Amino acid sequence: MTRGPAAPPRTIWHALETVRDPELDEPITSLGFVASCTVSADGDARIRLRLPTYFCAPNFAYLMVADAYEAAAGTPGVRSVQVVLEDHFAADAINAGVAAQAGFVASFDGEAVAELHELRAAFLRKAVLAGTDLVCRPLLAAGTAPGRLRQLTLGDVPPSRELARLRRRRAELGLPSGDDAPLLIDPETGDRVGAEAVPLHLRRARVTRAGIEANTSICSGMLRHRYPAGR
Amino acid sequence: MYEKNGEKYFIVDTHTHYWNAAPDNWVPGAEQYAKGWIECFHAYQSLGPGETHWPIEKFQKYSEDDLMKDVFEDGHADVAIFQPTYLKEWYKEGFNTTERNALLAEKHPGKFLCNTRWDPRDGDEGLEHLRRNVERFGSKGVKLYTAEWNAGSRGWKLTDPAAYRYLEACQELGIKNIHVHKGPTIWPLDKDAFDVSDVDHAATDFPELNFIVEHVGLPRIEDFCFMATQEPNVYAGLAVVIGGLMHARPRFFAKVMGELLFWVGEDKMLFGSDYAIWEPKWQVEGFVDWQMPDTEEFSDYPRMTTASKKKMLGLNAAKLYDIQVPAEFLVPAQAGEPAAREDAQLVDDRSQQPVAGT
Numbered sequence: 038m039t040r041g042p043a044a045p046p047r048t049i050w051h052a053l054e055t056v057r058d059p060e061l062d063e064p065i066t067s068l069g070f071v072a073s074c075t076v077s078a079d080g081d082a083r084i085r086l087r088l089p090t091y092f093c094a095p096n097f098a099y100l101m102v103a104d105a106y107e108a109a110a111g112t113p114g115v116r117s118v119q120v121v122l123e124d125h126f127a128a129d130a131i132n133a134g135v136a137a138q139a140g141f142v143a144s145f146d147g148e149a150v151a152e153l154h155e156l157r158a159a160f161l162r163k164a165v166l167a168g169t170d171l172v173c174r175p176l177l178a179a180g181t182a183p184g185r186l187r188q189l190t191l192g193d194v195p196p197s198r199e200l201a202r203l204r205r206r207r208a209e210l211g212l213p214s215g216d217d218a219p220l221l222i223d224p225e226t227g228d229r230v231g232a233e234a235v236p237l238h239l240r241r242a243r244v245t246r247a248g249i250e251a252n253t254s255i256c257s258g259m260l261r262h263r264y265p266a267g268r
Numbered sequence: 269m270y271e272k273n274g275e276k277y278f279i280v281d282t283h284t285h286y287w288n289a290a291p292d293n294w295v296p297g298a299e300q301y302a303k304g305w306i307e308c309f310h311a312y313q314s315l316g317p318g319e320t321h322w323p324i325e326k327f328q329k330y331s332e333d334d335l336m337k338d339v340f341e342d343g344h345a346d347v348a349i350f351q352p353t354y355l356k357e358w359y360k361e362g363f364n365t366t367e368r369n370a371l372l373a374e375k376h377p378g379k380f381l382c383n384t385r386w387d388p389r390d391g392d393e394g395l396e397h398l399r400r401n402v403e404r405f406g407s408k409g410v411k412l413y414t415a416e417w418n419a420g421s422r423g424w425k426l427t428d429p430a431a432y433r434y435l436e437a438c439q440e441l442g443i444k445n446i447h448v449h450k451g452p453t454i455w456p457l458d459k460d461a462f463d464v465s466d467v468d469h470a471a472t473d474f475p476e477l478n479f480i481v482e483h484v485g486l487p488r489i490e491d492f493c494f495m496a497t498q499e500p501n502v503y504a505g506l507a508v509v510i511g512g513l514m515h516a517r518p519r520f521f522a523k524v525m526g527e528l529l530f531w532v533g534e535d536k537m538l539f540g541s542d543y544a545i546w547e548p549k550w551q552v553e554g555f556v557d558w559q560m561p562d563t564e565e566f567s568d569y570p571r572m573t574t575a576s577k578k579k580m581l582g583l584n585a586a587k588l589y590d591i592q593v594p595a596e597f598l599v600p601a602q603a604g605e606p607a608a609r610e611d612a613q614l615v616d617d618r619s620q621q622p623v624a625g626t
Contacts (some may be wrong), residue, residue: 060487089312091304094452094461107361126304141458148422149458163490178564206451241494245529247523254517255315255486255508262314264308 046076049115052108053084059100059157061253064163068253069260070101072218074124080116087123091258095127099144101154102135124263142242159260162224167205167246169221173239187235192216269597270344270581272556278597279347280585280604281548283447283507285353286372287364290329291490295360301417302358309545313517316546327605330544343363343541343548349381351411351447351482351540370405381589383409383447386431388475389418395437402441402543408589410443411482415461417450423454426466445588446470447505449482462488464495471499471533478588480538481496483508484528484547493531503536503588506580510539511546514554522561524525526569536578552581575599583596599601 053074054066065071067085072085084105102122109118120135122128134144142149172179172194173186181189191214194200207214212227219229221238230238240262270277289306291299311325313320318546322330339345344354350369354362362368366384373380379477384401401407417422424431428447438446454461464485471479482505483493497500509528528537539555541548559567578599586593 060596078523083282090308092308092452096457096460145457147457150456151279151458153458156458166490240530242488244491244493244527247520251489251513251517251520251524252487252575254520255312255512258315258512258516259308259311 038115043114043134046074048112049074049076049082049084049109051121052112053105054107056101056104058251058256059160060094061256062160062167062249063253065101065105068257071105071263072264074147075158076115079088080114082118083110084109084118084120086120087122087135087264088125089263090254091126093122093125095125095131095145096149096153097127098122098127099131099134099141100157102131106135106138110181158210163207163214163249164206165203165210165224166242167249168199168206170239170246172197172203172220173197173242174237177239183235184232186239187221187232188221190216192219196221218252269346270552271436272553275556275578276597277344277552277556277578278582278586278593279344279548279552280539280582280589281339281541281543281586282346283345283351283537284335284336284339284345284348284543284588285364285545286332286369287353287362287482287544288329288361288368289327289359293329293359294391295356295358295402297514298358299309302355305355305358305363311429311540312512312545313499314461315512317515317550319377319590320547320550322544327585331521332375335372336376337542338547339541342385343543344552345548347381347586347589348379348539348543349383349409349585349589351449351467352381352385353411353413353414353416354385354387357416366401366405366407371494373405381408381591383407383445385411385418386434388424388434389415389421389474391430395501398434398437399441402443407538408443409445409447410438411447415453420468421455422457423451423461425454426470430530431475435470435477437475439476443477445478445480446474447480447482450485450488460488464488464492466503468495468499470503470571471495475625477501477502477549478503479502480505480588482511482540484532484543485525486512489524489527493527494537496532503538503541504532505538507540507542508545510551510555511542514551514558519561522566526560529572529576529608534570534585536570537580538588539581555581 053071054064056065057063058065070086072087074084078083078238082201086102102120104121108119109115117177122131130144141153204214223230224226270279294302308327310324313588315410339348352366352369356362365383370382373382382405384407388400446450448467450462452461467479478501479494480503484504509524517579541551544595560569560571
């Protein structure tokens with residue numbers, strides 16, 4: 038049997054950096070959810086994932102395990118992939134389902150009626166709202182009037198990591214993300230936000246970001262308690 | 269009561285527990301869930317100050333003396349409200365039942381209010397049990413945990429027809445306050461179990477009931493806030509917000525408080541320690557000392573006054589539960605303007621907007 042060179046762990050790690058916790062909108066790598074990641078000389082990738090609690094929601098957990106599997110499997114030089122979620126009440130169903138590429142409904146026989154596309158999209162829309170606050174806050178602080186924000190396009194905003202991230206999230210949802218796209222859009226429809234709706238839109242963006250930040254704070258604190266550094 | 273700088277605070281701790289999660293109470297075959305549940309709670313405790321952390325053995329089963337000292341003697345509470353959670357598939361006698369709570373309430377008259385609970389999947393038998401509990405314990409509130417596992421089902425929604433039967437029964441029985449606690453599972457599992465839109469519908473359909481969304485809908489604060497502006501009978505339970513963020517992440521605590529003051533308003537926010545997850549002493553004292561940071565990042569959030577704190581720490585809950593508060597603790601009526609009032613115009617704009625999840 039012929040095979041290419043084995044993928045170094047660094048390549049796998051970079052692949053896992055593209056996998057996000059859908060609720061927290063952060064990579065599982067920076068959140069500390071990747072307990073270990075190895076690749077054998079033959080290209081067999083073995084990834085262990087861990088979460089802040091035993092009872093983290095099974096649908097989001099499934100998405101992370103399935104996304105990690107796909108990211109690793111798409112890495113050049115990887116021959117086989119095994120992703121194991123540890124210390125979780127639904128670990129057996131999730132691990133077996135992802136290994137068999139069975140999908141969520143088949144993995145939770147009788148307990149689910151649909152795959153998780155709509156769930157993922159709903160949380161991407163939240164990420165777009167939160168990202169809107171991240172991009173708009175510095176503009177407002179620099180003196181841009183809220184009403185002026187709705188006239189701006191993405192191309193008008195100075196480049197930043199936050200802007201690039203907002204563009205990527207919008208693109209994932211199929212929302213306009215090019216230079217000529219309005220900065221303020223309804224994340225459901227993609228339409229430019231109406232003038233009278235701007236203040237409320239910005240308030241919703243702000244509270245969505247605050248919610249995600251609070252969740253991330255709590256999850257990271259719980260993870261630290263569960264897996265103290267060095268263990 | 270708590271006194272600081274000449275100000276007196278009447279304290280109602282709206283969220284306390286007296287649980288037994290020790291191994292002798294674990295259901296054989298379900299030990300991993302019973303253990304996982306209490307370890308998860310214990311991890312929450314780690315977000316409080318280090319000197320208030322307990323070893324897991326004590327955390328699994330603390331004593332009556334611990335509770336009376338922590339909640340009343342040290343924790344300043346005038347009245348504490350028990351919020352039961354049963355979890356009988358995992359804990360033999362239940363995790364924290366109305367009966368267990370009532371043992372303490374009967375021994376210490378005037379100190380506790382015993383809320384009870386129901387589960388719409390328990391049918392007619394559950395309705396009968398609810399009636400008996402209200403009669404026996406005088407419950408004026410219920411705690412609902414929507415992610416409880418029950419005979420193969422992993423959860424339920426307030427909009428389920430069976431739940432509406434129970435809400436109707438609550439009205440008949442004189443239960444006014446519905447505390448809603450969302451958890452990680454629901455049927456079907458592909459839906460977001462933490463979604464609070466069912467509370468929105470139920471609050472519209474049952475305007476005489478008050479719906480207190482515990483831990484302010486965490487992890488769905490944004491959905492909760494948006495819903496609470498539209499429903500006059502929806503309240504924010506602050507358990508987990510103060511305990512989980514005030515010490516561990518003060519900056520994010522300030523942001524969440526700012527959002528709650530803006531969207532929900534100080535008249536509809538209720539302190540709850542979530543004891544024994546966190547001891548109330550540091551929460552009450554820290555909250556009284558707390559001020560919104562004076563930096564630009566927080567400049568457009570409503571400010572909090574001494575009157576705001578008095579309301580959140582006890583007066584708001586006293587109104588919901590008809591608790592008599594001595595005059596020395598009350599705030600002048602003029603101080604009763606909601607903190608969010610200055611932004612009322614902006615909040616009113618939302619009536620023209622489509623609402624997510626409804």
